[in-house]
Amino acid sequence: MKTIQKLGLAAALMALPSIGLAQEEEVVAALVPTDSVFILNTLLLIIGGFLVFFMAAGFGMLEAGLVRSKNVAMQCTKNIGLFSLASIFYYLIGYNLMYPLGTWAVDGWLSGVWGPGVMEAVGITADAADDYGYASTSSDFFFQVMFCAATASIVSGTLAERIKLWPFMIFTIILTSLIYPISASWKWGGGFLDAAGFLDFAGSTVVHSVGGWAALAGAIILGPRLGKYKDGKVTAFPGSNLTLATLGTFILWLGWFGFNGASQLAMGSVGDVADVGRIMVNTNTAAAGGAIGAMILTQIMYGKTDLTMVLNGALAGLVSITAEPLTPSIGAATIIGAIGGIIVVLVVPLLDKLKIDDVVGAIPVHLVCGIWGTIAVVFTNADATFGAQIYGIVVVGIFTFVVSGVVWLILKGVMGIRVSEEDEIAGLDMAELGMEAYPEFSKG
Template sequence: MDPILTTNNVWMMICTGLVFFMHLGFAFLEIGLTRKKNAINILFKNVFIITSGLLLYALIGFNLMYPGSFNGFLGFAGFGLEAPLANGSLDLSYNSGYTYWTDFLFQGMFAATAATIVSGAVAERMKLLPFMIFTIIYVGLVYPIAGSWKWGGGFLQDLGFYDFAGSTLVHSVGGWAALVAIALLGARIGKFKEDGSSGAIPGHNIPLAMAGVIILWLGWFGFNGGSVLSADPAATSLVLVTTCLAAAAGGVTASIVSTVIYKNMDLTMFLNGILAGLVGITAGADVMSPVDAIAVGAVAGGIVVLGVTLIDRIKLDDPVGAVAVHLFCGIWGTLAVGIFGSLAGWEQFLAQLGGVAVYAFFCLSSSFVIIYSLKKLMGIRVSKKEELEGLDTHEHGMEAYDHELEAYADFSVEH
């Protein structure tokens, strides 16, 4: 057995595990930035996304996204996974570096992320069943079709559009749907005051949110590092360096900008700045120098602060800042490939801009049709009573925290 193929395959499996670990990071971030009465609901959605997402990707998504020879717009290689065998053993020549099974798992972890982005944006007021139906359609059909246009060798690949690990193909695809969802859902009760000003609805566990961000940062080593699609030491090392530097620059810049604007050192802005830098560098992590990565991350850090402010001003409610982080910074990172790094140039910038426009149209229209149809057919928002009392008790019949233990802890502190 070729040791190079084995090394590549092991590295890809490690990266698959790191991307899988990111789903815990998303869950921690979402429940940390929202109220404890909705924690079970958010955790349930995150578990549903990864479980249903993998099954859907195995059934149809993988073969929609990588259909082989097709017309560049839509193709389908058939239902279910194949078993590439050579004399009874796995064919290790698949993609010249790793097995078919490893490729499926790695790509499947990416697929579920798009719906996870929407989960945070609609937190605390969307009915569970409509969200589950949306997830099935979006992860099962929309994401793999969109992904095939670039990563499956479709028409955007032919036009020169570049997205190394998914600033657009993963993050913006989820971000566009999140934008549509929060527009159709409306804001949480108490988010906007009678005079139109924005009211703060603080999360119940900021330390947990910070743990989520650090887990996501670690997971990005697999998200971007695995997108090299081999264990090539030079390529993987560069990608991990640019990824980390962009994250650091995004966090520091967001902290400075938010402090200047709001006159306080907001930890949540700092954390979202780190994520902004990560999302921003994802499209071009393999073609950027360390200095380029710092610049891309720094701009993303400023964008996320201004993006959160913009979302508030247009009276949309995004509890975790998903639209600002994943959509706005995903767009920036995609365009940055034409501005910084080895591919920079007007021709590349226009290719990037065209790709952004294509995904904007497809994802806005498809997510609107899905969510608006669900709104008309079954309703997508919980009742006022359910929202005020919490989705955990009404939709799940349980709570995340034992209130008797909390009361005992409070008593002990007081006495």
């Protein structure tokens, strides 16, 4: 009897793996489509988020290389400060204004409500079951906050070498908690621009033009650097470290693969993954086109190739393709980027004629090429119309420029935004920080 029982037990044990496997296959068949999509989408946002985060280093190095040595530490301080403030205030206010998290404050215009609900909305206190949508809510917040910080980084370079630290930080708080989230909600939050058919895949207007308009308002109110425009001539102020600026450009180029690629927001299907790959290719070739376009045009116009223009040309190509990196062919993406590079070379001297001092060229790159890239969507995406694209550009531009200008004027009247002539001549490193990035070589 014991022998029979043992044989029966052995047979049962032998059968268990197959029974368990069959049950497991049923469970996998039921769960994997949801679980795998959730995991892959979340992973895309996380990877994209830390790539866009690295763009903060790119902005920092680009600006540090393009300012004079006596202002390098100040630019580094501004960049780490603005990123930290953006991370905090986008969490406290901005994210909840930007997306319709349950209710609308003003339907189609302003999403979300202030209050403790924002903490659950970003997955800080939510249960796992509540955090189970197409992707992790926390990963979405992580990805979106990086875009917000990038918007503030655009402003930093334009106003370099003459703006006080703390007024700039206060403006950063207002930009990242109010100006950017409100205007972005009109498109990405399901607002009236989205309903009007305005298309902006990853933010040529929503991110880059917003930063450019804010920078333009600040540059006009702040005024040019001392000696920049004198006796009808433009004085060039060479950057302290073009090697560092080149490194910053390559870092930004790398980060843009996350900026555009992860803006697909999904890679849980064959189609989505294929689209992400196509976006990456178009993003890369647009940057290349922008660099070559600027390289050739500076050679033609000045008889020599200008490295700073080439660097900004690559960035211009990246901004130009950001509004629609999926639908163009590789050739079309290259042309869109090349036109962006050409635009930068033409707009930089135009700003000088208008006596608008943009230290790093952020206005031509992010504002003007942001406008170009948004218009260029019409040439490759059949769903885009000139009317809707121009409408979005104008609405966002007027709102951002006017509100930013008001904020800058208030800051100027209340606490002053510009350092003294003595401090500007000595350099903001010592005047504002009491330290220097290059203590042995900071007299230039």
